[in-house]
Amino acid sequence: MTNEECKQVVIDIIAEIAPDEDVSDINPDVALREQLDLDSMDFLDIVMELRKKHGIEVPEADYGELASLGSCAAYLTPKFNALV
Amino acid sequence: MQQSRIVITGVGLTSPNGNSLEEYRKNLLEGKAGVSRIEMRYMGDVLAGVCDFDALRYQKRKELRVGTRAGSISIYCAREAVADCGIDFESVDKSRVGIYVGTTEHGNVETENEVYNISQFDYDTKYWSHHHNPRTVSNNPAGEASLNLKVTGPAYTVGAACAAGNLGLIHAVQMLRLGEVDFAIAGGVSESIQTFGIFAGFKSQGALAEHEDPSKASRPFDTDRNGIVVSEGGCLYTVERLEDALERGAKIYGEVVGYHVNSDATDYVLPNPERQAECMRAALKRAGMQASDIHIVNTHATATPMGDIQECEAIGEVFADCPETHINNTKGYIGHAMGAAGSLELAGNLPSFDDGMVHPTINVDNLDPKCALPNLVLNKPVKAKQVDAILNNSFGMLGINSALIIKRFTK
Numbered sequence: 172m173t174n175e176e177c178k179q180v181v182i183d184i185i186a187e188i189a190p191d192e193d194v195s196d197i198n199p200d201v202a203l204r205e206q207l208d209l210d211s212m213d214f215l216d217i218v219m220e221l222r223k224k225h226g227i228e229v230p231e232a233d234y235g236e237l238a239s240l241g242s243c244a245a246y247l248t249p250k251f252n253a254l255v
Numbered sequence: 256m257q258q259s260r261i262v263i264t265g266v267g268l269t270s271p272n273g274n275s276l277e278e279y280r281k282n283l284l285e286g287k288a289g290v291s292r293i294e295m296r297y298m299g300d301v302l303a304g305v306c307d308f309d310a311l312r313y314q315k316r317k318e319l320r321v322g323t324r325a326g327s328i329s330i331y332c333a334r335e336a337v338a339d340c341g342i343d344f345e346s347v348d349k350s351r352v353g354i355y356v357g358t359t360e361h362g363n364v365e366t367e368n369e370v371y372n373i374s375q376f377d378y379d380t381k382y383w384s385h386h387h388n389p390r391t392v393s394n395n396p397a398g399e400a401s402l403n404l405k406v407t408g409p410a411y412t413v414g415a416a417c418a419a420g421n422l423g424l425i426h427a428v429q430m431l432r433l434g435e436v437d438f439a440i441a442g443g444v445s446e447s448i449q450t451f452g453i454f455a456g457f458k459s460q461g462a463l464a465e466h467e468d469p470s471k472a473s474r475p476f477d478t479d480r481n482g483i484v485v486s487e488g489g490c491l492y493t494v495e496r497l498e499d500a501l502e503r504g505a506k507i508y509g510e511v512v513g514y515h516v517n518s519d520a521t522d523y524v525l526p527n528p529e530r531q532a533e534c535m536r537a538a539l540k541r542a543g544m545q546a547s548d549i550h551i552v553n554t555h556a557t558a559t560p561m562g563d564i565q566e567c568e569a570i571g572e573v574f575a576d577c578p579e580t581h582i583n584n585t586k587g588y589i590g591h592a593m594g595a596a597g598s599l600e601l602a603g604n605l606p607s608f609d610d611g612m613v614h615p616t617i618n619v620d621n622l623d624p625k626c627a628l629p630n631l632v633l634n635k636p637v638k639a640k641q642v643d644a645i646l647n648n649s650f651g652m653l654g655i656n657s658a659l660i661i662k663r664f665t666k
Contacts, residue, residue, distance in 0.1 A: 190316040
């Protein structure tokens, strides 16, 4: 999986858990919470969906890695690739 | 002690046959039921009363995903009631607003959904949603409404089985009289059609209705009645002290002049007509009225063989020799809306103060002789000589009884 493909996985999850948000133009270098109406429960939803849909575990200590789309991709892409 | 007079100034509702008081009332007078067949997890087809209100009118899609159906019904009903009452809600001190929502049960739906969810993952609880607790706390339906309306006063549910719709409204009356709040949003809601457990429980009890024609399945007082049609729905009222309502020139639907709540203390499920009669009499006493002063009695009758007979026994005793008292029922149209039943059923009769019509009990092809009360309005609406007072019965499991009396408002 490439970084771009990983970003799309995260965008798809955000589109599902925050269906009122426009996810078509997320700046990968800016914190998600600064661009979208997301709260801490929404981030827990992202963690849950990664677990349910993709078998990816994000330990609580690493939640900060999900701050932006770019940091999500940097953190999650190796995890996805380790699954294969 | 002189108590404040309390009036109803707004109505917001969703029922299986209408999403506004106007639509609901029209369908009651035209005999239109709102029962349908739905697929129920583990059970197959069941009959249910399903609401089709526009949840997105007052909520975002994310709020619908995170919240509960009961919360959504509360929000819809609360916002509709507030709009209907004509108050400038923006300028209202939200810390002085109370939200009191009657519920039969809450949390079954959300817990069943989570158990089903983890069943897809070999029952590994790490897949259990973090939304489960805020969804299942018993104040959820009122709490979601407080979030939506930015109400910072007391907002909680009143758990009272199927008497809860009356209890929500009664609690609002008490809190207004105590001066705890200045404006209340109160009544009852139900999301019960989302839980297979309610259906399966009634089926095991031999009390779940079945009929090839869904619109004929709920048939209180009919000899062929065979149980309850479970429904969702809600009805919340705005309730105010009379002086406040008059000061702002509010429309007044009616005055809450009497109520009573008691308990059978005899059985988990079976009603007790003696206690039901006591409840109605105590409500009349509080209102300073005679039985003959009541022009409509809404029956709680759910179309179970014993329950209908026992309520008729109680009503027959209290309202013996009351030729101007009409008796009706709403469950034939909408099924049993559980926590919303009492408040929805009252709403169905409130317009009678204006139009003088009494909507009938429908689906009575063969009246059970044991339910043959004088002035039972069957299958066709009747024009009453006058409608000045309504007694609204609502009873529930574990023997909780409630009777509420609403009077036409006169200064």
